Amino acid sequence: MIVVEDPRTLIRRWLSAESCIVVGKSIERSDSLEKALGRARFVEDYLEEGYLFARLALAKAPHARIKKIDYSKALEDPKVLRVFTYRDIPGENQVGYAVPDQPLLAEGKVRYYGEAVAVVVGKDPDSVNSAVENVFLEIEPLPALFDPLEAMERGDILIHESLGSNIAFRTKVRKGDVEEGFSKADVVVENTYRTHHQEHVYLEPEAALAIPDLENRMTVIATIQYPHLGQKIVSKVLGLPSSYIKIIAPYIGGGFGGKDDEGPLVAARAALAAYHLRRPVLLYYTREDSIQTHPKREATVIKYKSGASKDGKLTAIEVTIIHDSGAYANRGPFILWRATMHASGPYYVPNAKVDGYCVYTNKVPQGSFRGFGNPSVQFAAESQMDQLAEKLGLDPVEFRLNNMLRVGSDTITGQVLTSSVGIHEALKKLSAVSNWRVKRLEYSERRTGRTRRGIGVAVAWHGNSTSRAVPDWSNSYIHISRDGSVNVYTGIVEMGQGSPSSSHRQLVSEILGCPIDKVKVVFGTTDAPDTGATHASRGTSVGAIGIVVAAGRIRSRLESFLSEYYNVQREEIKISDGVVIVGNKIKMSWEELVALAYSKGVDLSATGYFFLPKGTFDDDAGRGFAYPAFSFIAIIVEVEVDIYTGRVKVLEVHPALAIGRVINPDAVKTQVEGAIIQGIGYTLMEKLVFADDGRIVNDNLTDYVIPTSHETPVIRNAIFVEDVWDYGPFGAKGVGEMAFIPMPAAIANAVSHALGVRITELPLTPEKVYSITKQLVG
Amino acid sequence: MYYKLPKIDYYRPKTLDEAIRLLREIDNSRVIAGGTDLLVDMKTSRVRVRALVDISSIPDLRGIEDLGRTIRIGAATRLQELIESNVVSQNLPLLKAAVESMGSWQIRNMATIGGNLCNASPAADTAPPLLAYDAEFVVIGSEGLRVIPSTKFFVGYRKTALNPCEILKEILVKKSEWSGWSYVKLGRRGGFTLSVVAVAVLAKVIDGVVYDVRIALNSVAPVPIRAYKAEEVVRGKRVSWSLIEEAANTVAGEVTPIDDVRSTSWYRREMSYQLAKDALAKALGVA
Numbered sequence A: 001m002i003v004v005e006d007p008r009t010l011i012r013r014w015l016s017a018e019s020c021i022v023v024g025k026s027i028e029r030s031d032s033l034e035k036a037l038g039r040a041r042f043v044e045d046y047l048e049e050g051y052l053f054a055r056l057a058l059a060k061a062p063h064a065r066i067k068k069i070d071y072s073k074a075l076e077d078p079k080v081l082r083v084f085t086y087r088d089i090p091g092e093n094q095v096g097y098a099v100p101d102q103p104l105l106a107e108g109k110v111r112y113y114g115e116a117v118a119v120v121v122g123k124d125p126d127s128v129n130s131a132v133e134n135v136f137l138e139i140e141p142l143p144a145l146f147d148p149l150e151a152m153e154r155g156d157i158l159i160h161e162s163l164g165s166n167i168a169f170r171t172k173v174r175k176g177d178v179e180e181g182f183s184k185a186d187v188v189v190e191n192t193y194r195t196h197h198q199e200h201v202y203l204e205p206e207a208a209l210a211i212p213d214l215e216n217r218m219t220v221i222a223t224i225q226y227p228h229l230g231q232k233i234v235s236k237v238l239g240l241p242s243s244y245i246k247i248i249a250p251y252i253g254g255g256f257g258g259k260d261d262e263g264p265l266v267a268a269r270a271a272l273a274a275y276h277l278r279r280p281v282l283l284y285y286t287r288e289d290s291i292q293t294h295p296k297r298e299a300t301v302i303k304y305k306s307g308a309s310k311d312g313k314l315t316a317i318e319v320t321i322i323h324d325s326g327a328y329a330n331r332g333p334f335i336l337w338r339a340t341m342h343a344s345g346p347y348y349v350p351n352a353k354v355d356g357y358c359v360y361t362n363k364v365p366q367g368s369f370r371g372f373g374n375p376s377v378q379f380a381a382e383s384q385m386d387q388l389a390e391k392l393g394l395d396p397v398e399f400r401l402n403n404m405l406r407v408g409s410d411t412i413t414g415q416v417l418t419s420s421v422g423i424h425e426a427l428k429k430l431s432a433v434s435n436w437r438v439k440r441l442e443y444s445e446r447r448t449g450r451t452r453r454g455i456g457v458a459v460a461w462h463g464n465s466t467s468r469a470v471p472d473w474s475n476s477y478i479h480i481s482r483d484g485s486v487n488v489y490t491g492i493v494e495m496g497q498g499s500p501s502s503s504h505r506q507l508v509s510e511i512l513g514c515p516i517d518k519v520k521v522v523f524g525t526t527d528a529p530d531t532g533a534t535h536a537s538r539g540t541s542v543g544a545i546g547i548v549v550a551a552g553r554i555r556s557r558l559e560s561f562l563s564e565y566y567n568v569q570r571e572e573i574k575i576s577d578g579v580v581i582v583g584n585k586i587k588m589s590w591e592e593l594v595a596l597a598y599s600k601g602v603d604l605s606a607t608g609y610f611f612l613p614k615g616t617f618d619d620d621a622g623r624g625f626a627y628p629a630f631s632f633i634a635i636i637v638e639v640e641v642d643i644y645t646g647r648v649k650v651l652e653v654h655p656a657l658a659i660g661r662v663i664n665p666d667a668v669k670t671q672v673e674g675a676i677i678q679g680i681g682y683t684l685m686e687k688l689v690f691a692d693d694g695r696i697v698n699d700n701l702t703d704y705v706i707p708t709s710h711e712t713p714v715i716r717n718a719i720f721v722e723d724v725w726d727y728g729p730f731g732a733k734g735v736g737e738m739a740f741i742p743m744p745a746a747i748a749n750a751v752s753h754a755l756g757v758r759i760t761e762l763p764l765t766p767e768k769v770y771s772i773t774k775q776l777v778g
Numbered sequence B: 001m002y003y004k005l006p007k008i009d010y011y012r013p014k015t016l017d018e019a020i021r022l023l024r025e026i027d028n029s030r031v032i033a034g035g036t037d038l039l040v041d042m043k044t045s046r047v048r049v050r051a052l053v054d055i056s057s058i059p060d061l062r063g064i065e066d067l068g069r070t071i072r073i074g075a076a077t078r079l080q081e082l083i084e085s086n087v088v089s090q091n092l093p094l095l096k097a098a099v100e101s102m103g104s105w106q107i108r109n110m111a112t113i114g115g116n117l118c119n120a121s122p123a124a125d126t127a128p129p130l131l132a133y134d135a136e137f138v139v140i141g142s143e144g145l146r147v148i149p150s151t152k153f154f155v156g157y158r159k160t161a162l163n164p165c166e167i168l169k170e171i172l173v174k175k176s177e178w179s180g181w182s183y184v185k186l187g188r189r190g191g192f193t194l195s196v197v198a199v200a201v202l203a204k205v206i207d208g209v210v211y212d213v214r215i216a217l218n219s220v221a222p223v224p225i226r227a228y229k230a231e232e233v234v235r236g237k238r239v240s241w242s243l244i245e246e247a248a249n250t251v252a253g254e255v256t257p258i259d260d261v262r263s264t265s266w267y268r269r270e271m272s273y274q275l276a277k278d279a280l281a282k283a284l285g286v287a
């Protein structure tokens, strides 16, 4: 029997696996006990006696030319050792991810209040804390721009002069002919939607501990979502080869995308200090530093026009998406691409014209956050769908089902979906299970009294992997020791989502056939092969393809060895849950099999690289391949609105997901629940308040409120439609972001249903809702 | 988050005399009770002090007692103790309701009633009920004891009538028969949050006539306030919906709210009206 090493063959083999031992089960996470007992270690827990402390000095002006950075007063304290600025960077200061517009430390200009200017290092936190306040910027103030619509038009004030405009980036999608589409429409709805920033509020603010060694190598333990990107940035900043940089992401106290943007920067700033001082340095952000400086969910203005015909079919959409990018593009172009690609919602639309603009302002930059540009555009798209349905006299669910993408449909970019489109079935089931029709009617008829009930629906789609043809891959390395224990090396990090501590272990145990407690995952390290980032819901969906390939290779070697050794067919070999059966006579344990394999020279180490096949996208034409697969979700939300105070309470949430194979139902459930609560916070209460100088006023958790258990509604068990993805591990697609994406739209639709009034601007704070319901009070 | 407090000297006196002496002798020293306000302010450098005098283990400052005609609450009594006290639930249900709306269980196990009052935040939740009860605050300094009526205690934004080196010793509330009470608090989320507006009402209704009423609010002025004009509207009148609306309108006219990160002044004024209506309806027994 030949050994199978080909990734596609291996992926396909496990895609169709049926009776599984651990896959598809709610296996307990390996990190739950450590975390419950407080033993799990986070960056700060690696601090040792004698290490140095560092904090950032932040800019206190929104837009200014830097004349001088004066830190002489900070250095008066003998315990303060050094203050590093852009001048001290041995390599490159330029760290922009998408376009080269962003310095690691401000150089020449300051472009937002809170921008990192210097790294202050001292022997104890007290001295560093006071020294930070003694770093002064001598500046020439420049006029600042805060409104993206204004910034787009202004040519006289330029945030990045060399660009000649404040538009950092543009995107577009074109399909059919929108003029013709609208001419066929019997109803047209046109609105402008506005969405706001969101702060991540991860429990653990950013930190990095940089430890230099005698050979000029640097190890950085950091709050980071992509160790290999950190390695690249640190190497660039220090001017050292990547091979000299090692990044470790220990347990991370939440990321939600924020540590994908800020992680490499915090690592590089700590490394810069350690590099010069030749001593370990812990750089930590206070909560206030964190909120002031790190990128946020984008604020948007979305102009949306859509039309449908009397028979309930969408005929055209025309959408303009404007992202307030803040001072730097950061990941803005990628976020904008995702918003642009998803502008239609998961519907078949024959004619589409979508334009995106990423616009600089003098505010904190936009950045990665669960949903990545998609929640705002789905909010617009799904608000439109409800209004079209109303004009057509159709039930919102019915209207959506009428237009839903199916296998064989083409999306607005012209990509034909060949498989894995379970959303139609998911919404149908959800509507039945949630008693949608009955409640929708009941609440419509009861629009009287102080508290009004409403029920709303929203669906969403989210492309797996990066947009367009941007390369994406998976990788891992697996090694089996002589005693049968297994090490899995992955760059995927553990930031609460649990992929390395649950699904990765399950996949390896299932494929190798070893007991799950034999599997130890070494995660979040550049000692593993580059696995890509832990973002975009990819920790399992894409991140673990490499694990399937590596484990599949070793399994195949073991089977091939057994078949030759005992002279049997593959079908006669069973390796499952630690028990090995060959033919009908031979039975041995997993450990015995490993010992035997070692003694006969079987290679029990393997890597598993897989490069995702993609099509091409023509940026100029706005057409082509968008994503290798889409995850889907439908959500039905019930709310109660107190019209005397404007308070909205989410009572119940019913989710239905089409996310391919579910590897660990409990892990999925926790992601869904967390995203729903985070979505409620974003939609109902979270809001950054900016002062006239661009400073974030509510940079602490007294003033920036996030939801608590009081706001947590009844969350029904999710309905799953297992629409397997050809390349996903056992057919899994991404889930981490999914439940966030439709929440703003679902809540807004439910509130509109309760009140009979449409609100097009988020968040739905009591104050905003009351400004509408006051008229209803009479 | 590596976020150490600035270096300070820390004292934990066992007696009030010693505490007062320490406060007098050490420059730039400050009382700490539960620390749930003060430590946050010190971490963000809103408050900078050299020494802290921890009064939480002084026996004279602790405890809740029924003295017959009066209830005495030691200033360093923890909020959770108030909730769990029979004396409080039987005699001061309005205070209990307000304290139940405060912070979380963890916070309430550290935070003290004296800290809440002396911090003098416009949003302090124990203030409206104590203003409504017409409580008296006993304070002690090197000159000895003095009594400050609750309505004279808050003198300005985050300012009290305490002299430097004075300590709030205890709170005294005269027992009285109230037929109804209500605490209605609106925050930016369902709980664990400071108020946007809160309204406390005590009422004595006999045969449908309001014999006495007290209305107090927080977060609508530089200090927690009584709504005296609205009380006048209600006192001596027969309970009715129109009376409640008139009173609530008067409340809305009496408040002087500001815009801040929690709310606009417009919304605060509107909510003073809505919440006063709710609180009055409940306390007057028409809800």
Ligand SMILES: Cc1cc2nc3c(=O)[nH]c(=O)nc-3n(C[C@H](O)[C@H](O)[C@H](O)COP(=O)(O)OP(=O)(O)OC[C@H]3O[C@@H](n4cnc5c(N)ncnc54)[C@H](O)[C@@H]3O)c2cc1C
Pocket (backbone or CB within 6 Å): B030, B031, B032, B033, B034, B035, B036, B037, B038, B039, B040, B055, B075, B076, B101, B102, B103, B104, B107, B110, B111, B112, B113, B114, B115, B116, B117, B118, B119, B123, B124, B125, B126, B162, B166, B167, B168, B169, B192, B193, B194, B195
């Ligand atoms: C998470 C959180 C939630 C909160 N929620 C609420 C809420 O819902 N409602 C609310 O009103 N507050 C709330 N607070 C604020 C705070 O908990 C309360 O104000 C608390 O009662 C303060 O008491 P303390 O003992 O902790 O005061 P401390 O912080 O110890 O002291 C506060 C101030 O009072 C002074 N002081 C304390 N005791 C005395 C005394 N006996 N004599 C003279 N001066 C004294 C101190 O010097 C200091 O200036 C919250 C705080 C946190 C951190």
